[in-house]
Amino acid sequence: MGYISGQTIKELREQKGFTQAQLAESLGVYESAVKSWEENKTYPDIMVVEPMAKVFEKDIKEIWPDAFEIRVDETPTTEDLAFYVCPICGNLVVSTHGAYVECCDLVLEPLAYEQPNAKHNITANPTEGGYHIRVNHGMSSVHYISCIIGVSQKGYRVAMLDHEGIPEADIMMEGLETVYFYCNKHGMFVNPIEA
Numbered sequence: 015m016g017y018i019s020g021q022t023i024k025e026l027r028e029q030k031g032f033t034q035a036q037l038a039e040s041l042g043v044y045e046s047a048v049k050s051w052e053e054n055k056t057y058p059d060i061m062v063v064e065p066m067a068k069v070f071e072k073d074i075k076e077i078w079p080d081a082f083e084i085r086v087d088e089t090p091t092t093e094d095l096a097f098y099v100c101p102i103c104g105n106l107v108v109s110t111h112g113a114y115v116e117c118c119d120l121v122l123e124p125l126a127y128e129q130p131n132a133k134h135n136i137t138a139n140p141t142e143g144g145y146h147i148r149v150n151h152g153m154s155s156v157h158y159i160s161c162i163i164g165v166s167q168k169g170y171r172v173a174m175l176d177h178e179g180i181p182e183a184d185i186m187m188e189g190l191e192t193v194y195f196y197c198n199k200h201g202m203f204v205n206p207i208e209a
């Protein structure tokens with residue numbers, strides 16, 4: 015199990031005949047971000063994975079086999095989880111048990127959590143084996159929900175969202191306790207799920 019490696023990005027970029035600068039431009043990130051991914055110094059934001067797959071004309075699963083199946087083996091509690099967003103490249107990092115997180119030569123601080131409000135809230139409906147989560151929020155290219163993260167006693171799962179689509183995802187895990195979602199303008203929201 016693993017995230018997209020720098021080697022994979024480099025190979026796919028070269029197959030496509032792109033320079034680092036060209037890939038960066040097509041993904042809306044800095045060239046330095048692509049360079050640092052390829053050197054395994056930082057990792058691409060999960061929000062970049064889908065656009066990257068499109069640029070490479072691959073299915074997300076082909077470049078990241080574990081997409082939507084991220085989980086940790088330890089038992090995180092909500093307090094253990096921390097989220098970081100790089101203000102320069104927009105990279106989102108999820109960590110457990112605290113971490114030293116650096117991106118674009120900046121040390122990142124964990125995000126504070128916002129409480130749901132009239133414009134940022136979710137509807138959670140139980141399904142077989144999980145929950146269907148819908149974030150009640152508009153979507154546009156400049157103001158969007160980038161991901162939905164479900165947390166239970168057994169781990170967490172991340173669903174990346176298409177910025178132009180409906181902000182919803184099926185989080186296939188039993189005992190979902192908390193759902194986080196990230197609005198690019200208003201921050202990370204935390205939503206407890208009623209048992």
Ligand SMILES: [Fe+2]
Pocket residue numbers: 134151157197198199200
């Ligand atoms: Fe928002």
